Amino acid sequence: MGTVHAKSLDPLPMHGRDLGVNPDDLMEPPEQEQESKQEVLENKDVVVQHVNIQGLGRTKEDLLGYEISDVFHAKNLIDVMKRAHVARLRLLRLGVFKEVEVLIDTSEGKDALPNGLDITFEVTEIKRLTGSYNTMVGNNEGSMVLGLKLPNVFGRAEKVTFQFSYGTKETSYGLSFFKPQPGYFERNFTLNLYKVTGQFPWSSLKETDRGLSAELNFPLGVTSHTLKWEGVWRELGCLARSASFAVREESGHSLKSALSHSMSIDLRNSAIFPNRGALLRINQELAGYTGGDASFLKEDFELQLNRKLFWDSVLSASLWGGMLYPLRGQPSCIADRFYLGGPTSVRGFGMYSIGPQSEGDYLGGEAYWAGGVHLYTPLPFRPGKGGFGDLFRTHFFLNAGNLCNLNYGEGPQAHLQRLAECIRWSYGAGIVLRLGNIARLELNYCVPMGVQSGDRICDGVQFGAGIRFL
Amino acid sequence: MDDQILLSDHASSLSVQAYLRMCGLPIQVVCRYNAEYMSPSGKIPFIHVGNQVVSELGPVVQFTKAKGHSLSDSLDDVQRAEMKAYMELVYNMLLTSELFVQWCDDATAGEISRPRYSSPYSWPLGNILAYQKQWEVRRKMNAIGWGGKTLEQVYEDVNQCCQALSQRLGTQPYFFNKQATELDALVFGHLFTILTTRLTSTELAERVKSYSNLLSFCRRIEQTYFEDKKLMKD
Numbered sequence: 001m002g003t004v005h006a007k008s009l010d011p012l013p014m015h016g017r018d019l020g021v022n023p024d025d026l027m028e029p030p031e032q033e034q035e036s037k038q039e040v041l042e043n044k045d046v047v048v049q050h051v052n053i054q055g056l057g058r059t060k061e062d063l064l065g066y067e068i069s070d071v072f073h074a075k076n077l078i079d080v081m082k083r084a085h086v087a088r089l090r091l092l093r094l095g096v097f098k099e100v101e102v103l104i105d106t107s108e109g110k111d112a113l114p115n116g117l118d119i120t121f122e123v124t125e126i127k128r129l130t131g132s133y134n135t136m137v138g139n140n141e142g143s144m145v146l147g148l149k150l151p152n153v154f155g156r157a158e159k160v161t162f163q164f165s166y167g168t169k170e171t172s173y174g175l176s177f178f179k180p181q182p183g184y185f186e187r188n189f190t191l192n193l194y195k196v197t198g199q200f201p202w203s204s205l206k207e208t209d210r211g212l213s214a215e216l217n218f219p220l221g222v223t224s225h226t227l228k229w230e231g232v233w234r235e236l237g238c239l240a241r242s243a244s245f246a247v248r249e250e251s252g253h254s255l256k257s258a259l260s261h262s263m264s265i266d267l268r269n270s271a272i273f274p275n276r277g278a279l280l281r282i283n284q285e286l287a288g289y290t291g292g293d294a295s296f297l298k299e300d301f302e303l304q305l306n307r308k309l310f311w312d313s314v315l316s317a318s319l320w321g322g323m324l325y326p327l328r329g330q331p332s333c334i335a336d337r338f339y340l341g342g343p344t345s346v347r348g349f350g351m352y353s354i355g356p357q358s359e360g361d362y363l364g365g366e367a368y369w370a371g372g373v374h375l376y377t378p379l380p381f382r383p384g385k386g387g388f389g390d391l392f393r394t395h396f397f398l399n400a401g402n403l404c405n406l407n408y409g410e411g412p413q414a415h416l417q418r419l420a421e422c423i424r425w426s427y428g429a430g431i432v433l434r435l436g437n438i439a440r441l442e443l444n445y446c447v448p449m450g451v452q453s454g455d456r457i458c459d460g461v462q463f464g465a466g467i468r469f470l
Numbered sequence: 471m472d473d474q475i476l477l478s479d480h481a482s483s484l485s486v487q488a489y490l491r492m493c494g495l496p497i498q499v500v501c502r503y504n505a506e507y508m509s510p511s512g513k514i515p516f517i518h519v520g521n522q523v524v525s526e527l528g529p530v531v532q533f534t535k536a537k538g539h540s541l542s543d544s545l546d547d548v549q550r551a552e553m554k555a556y557m558e559l560v561y562n563m564l565l566t567s568e569l570f571v572q573w574c575d576d577a578t579a580g581e582i583s584r585p586r587y588s589s590p591y592s593w594p595l596g597n598i599l600a601y602q603k604q605w606e607v608r609r610k611m612n613a614i615g616w617g618g619k620t621l622e623q624v625y626e627d628v629n630q631c632c633q634a635l636s637q638r639l640g641t642q643p644y645f646f647n648k649q650a651t652e653l654d655a656l657v658f659g660h661l662f663t664i665l666t667t668r669l670t671s672t673e674l675a676e677r678v679k680s681y682s683n684l685l686s687f688c689r690r691i692e693q694t695y696f697e698d699k700k701l702m703k704d
Contacts, residue, residue: 233595233598236507237507238510241510244521245518245521245523248508248523249502249504249508251504251507251508252503252504252506252507252508253504253507253591253595253599254591254595255591255592255594255595291592291593292592293591293592293595359521
């Protein structure tokens, strides 16, 4: 939080760069009464005459005009303080300033009105280059991660980030350039260049992706949209000599060039333990019409509804689903298909271990749905209430889902029938811990049901960590 | 993939096919554009039997031997050593020459090898993979000392190799008289492919053609073991 200083007795004039924005059309005609400058401004009508920003180095002024222009509309002192606070937060969210302080003072100078105010934002710019260095250990691999960030590169809140990870098994890197639209920070453009590698033991598959993507984000009313083009060179290989032939057949190189659109409406009051609100996310991806080898249309959606019940407990229901439709007669690739199961999706089953498989390697499926109903309650007897205890919840859950391949020659009735037969489901209870505002840990006792031959289950205690849970 | 496979890979593949036909085992040949990446050793051909995958002629011979099929059982130790030596000669001379002509000769690489290698992929992935393969082969050539050779020198090496093979074969039907062995399969695979593959110049094929007993050897094996199948001709 910052402080807003309102000084009414300071005789020294403020030095700063005048923004040159002329508030003439907002000025009221000057009052006839001669009021002393020593008068304390209470909830009197005021006029904001000048807004200055002090401490600018490489940041360009035209970027900031939009963020602070609202302050000129203030009509009384309380309003000025509120709007100045909002402007301060808007300046901070640009990511170019380390600290912003607001000073409100009476106007000085020959065109000063008796009830005129000067607002000054004193800013400290972020350093040109910040770096970080971490070591990570996990999954039989150790790696060094080097991160470099150049905030506000050209003065208009552009950001360049570079991350490089050098590990015992793989190296990966990512370079990204972010540019917001001046005046509309929520509309922004990102360009990414990356190489990532992943190992998927449930499919005995390893994947190396080298890609380039360009992304445009913009809000439309209450929804927020993302339009993205991505070109990826994918290299698939077997993780072990014992990989099944079906996975071996997928080895090799392919190029995916895809356009995708994603829409999301998030009306929840929190991302991790929401009490109320709904989330809807719809995503579609079309590959093959801008070049590349892969050719498909992929749709998936996520819906979550939350409602507060008696005694601080929350009922939450979520539904996920998706479909992959291969185009131009080409079969779908294992890297594009959907996977189901695990502590973050249908609990009680092994990680991504539901659905079509060959010799123990899970191949994924072209259509899926998954649903969950949860009842979250605070910990029994509420230990550590108001502090540490608030990070925990107990939950009782019921999860269900199905993953299969569809025969596209049949009609929608047949598709629905296929998705409705052989439903896997599970129930159980556990403890959930919130990590920051992004991730959560879960420790559950699960009872899987509806297990089909080939699925791998994890009945009993299951631990999960992640960002997105069913 | 008729329009993707290259000379050296086709030769190796034909050798394994010939060997399996000589053993009397039924086979089915399937072409996949990613066969090189499917193979556990990174080289084609490979065989898929039950749920086992075995690649390259040497391991295939071992594998069939373990299952009870072998062509070289009747050879004594001296002959077996000789067979291994000649097989090494083919690998070191013929196969390496094929790779050299394909990838180190700029004309062949640009007109034939790179376009064929990149044909199943879309732009720019095909070009990237083709150049990557070319650099890899050229690095290997430098490592074994062939980097500085000219095309003429390589043709001369092929000539000498054929001369050695021709002398060993003489007037016999197979290298070890009446019995076809894996050496026959290997030599057939390479020579037949060289004779029937169209390259930028016919010099490589000419060197082989100058040895008439090798020509008749190839024809004989084709007629004996491949009569039911029209061999792929590029």
